[in-house]
Amino acid sequence: MFGQKHPRPHGTNAEDDEATKRGDDETAKDPLFFYSISRRRSVCKIVDDLRDHLYWTTPGGWLLMAHPGSRLTFLWNPFTRQRIGLPPDTEKFLTRNPVRCAFSHEPTDPACVVLVVNRADTVLWYCRPGAGAAAEWSEHGYYQADAGGLGAHHGRDDLIHGMSLVTAAGGKFYASLLGATVLTLEFSPAGPAFTETPIAEQSCHPMYRAWSLHLLESRGELFSVSLYHPLMERCDKVAQIVVRRLNLPARAWVEVDAIGDRAFLVDAARFGASVGAEEAGLKGNCVYYLRRGEKGLYVYDQ
Structure with a gap:
């Protein structure tokens, strides 16, 4: 876990090129604060590889990196320092939009697709790592109101919210729409294709009516972690945690009592x-x- 000693950290959206350049100049030698969960201590150090770059975290540990001047983008592994090239961000979509990044496979896998989702609009971008200097990011708008489009059954805001939490598992991308529908996104030479699967309604907790949903992949399967809050206006407090696994053939989120040797x-x-x-x-x-608005790290034992 890490953060930067600056009010506008790398990985957030740059308002314009000049502001980005000023931020880079001012913080080129600023240290990053790392926190080791296992050792329970913080470490302050300078990471030269992050200098002059914007970055976005991904569940696999890799960072999506972008240089605001040259528009070059790449994936960087902070543990091995390996870099894998991506097409340049010539349209500046990374710096002009709030985005979430995920990839279908490990970036070293030839089948990998890097997905970037706009968290404020029904637009996504995608590419394949290491495709060469002539490669480009492909853009796709996924809100269509016609009979076969996602907009025929779902509101635009609901789609944006669900896709803003998109998560990869087993080579595919998944999003949950209000807990009632799971969207599966797959990529083929013809382009992206969505599949909708109705999901059995989850029973609400009898005491807590507000919760925050997190999606994550574990050993090729998709899990949800629901943090239940005691009051609607107190989402910074957590009263209960429920872990569920997606059983797509059964069209249900199944509650699990244990996650074994995983964390x-x-x-x-x-x-x-x-x-x-x-x-x-x-x-x-x-x-x-x-928890929202706090610096503490909490542990829930299943």
Whole structure:
């Protein structure tokens, strides 16, 4: 876990080129604050690879990187420092929009598709890593109100909200629409294609009517982590946590009592990841989570 000692950190949207350049000049030597969960201590260090770049986190640990001057983009592994080239952001969609990034497979896999979703509009962009200098990002608008389009059955705002939490599992991308529909997004040479699957309605908790939903992948399967809040206006408090696994053939989210030797990590921005607990030095069968507006890290033992 890390953050930057600056009010406008890398990975957020740049208002314009000049503001971005000023921010880079001012913070070129600013340190990053890392927090080791397993060691329970913070570390302050300068990471040269992040200098002069914007970055966005992904569940797989890689960072989507963009240089605001040259518009070059690439994936960077902070653990191995490996870089994998992506097409340049000639349209500046990364810096002009609030976005979420995910990829279908490991970036080293030839089948990998890098997906960037606009969290404020019904637009997405995608590419394949290492496709060469002539490659480009492809843009796709997914809101169509005709009989065969997603807009025929779902409101625009609902689609945007669901796609803003898009998560990859088993080589496909998934989004949940109000808990009643799961969208499956697949890519072929013909382009992106959505499939809608109605899901059995989840029973509401008898005491808590407000909750925050997080999606994450674990060993090729899709899970949801629901943080239940005691009051609608107190979403910074968590009263109960429920973990569910998607059973797509049964069209249901199935509650699970244990996640075994895995540890789930979720933050207040709906970002989720699954790691091997022993390898990461964490406690297995636990959900590590952050609460909105707080700096504390909390652990829920399944």
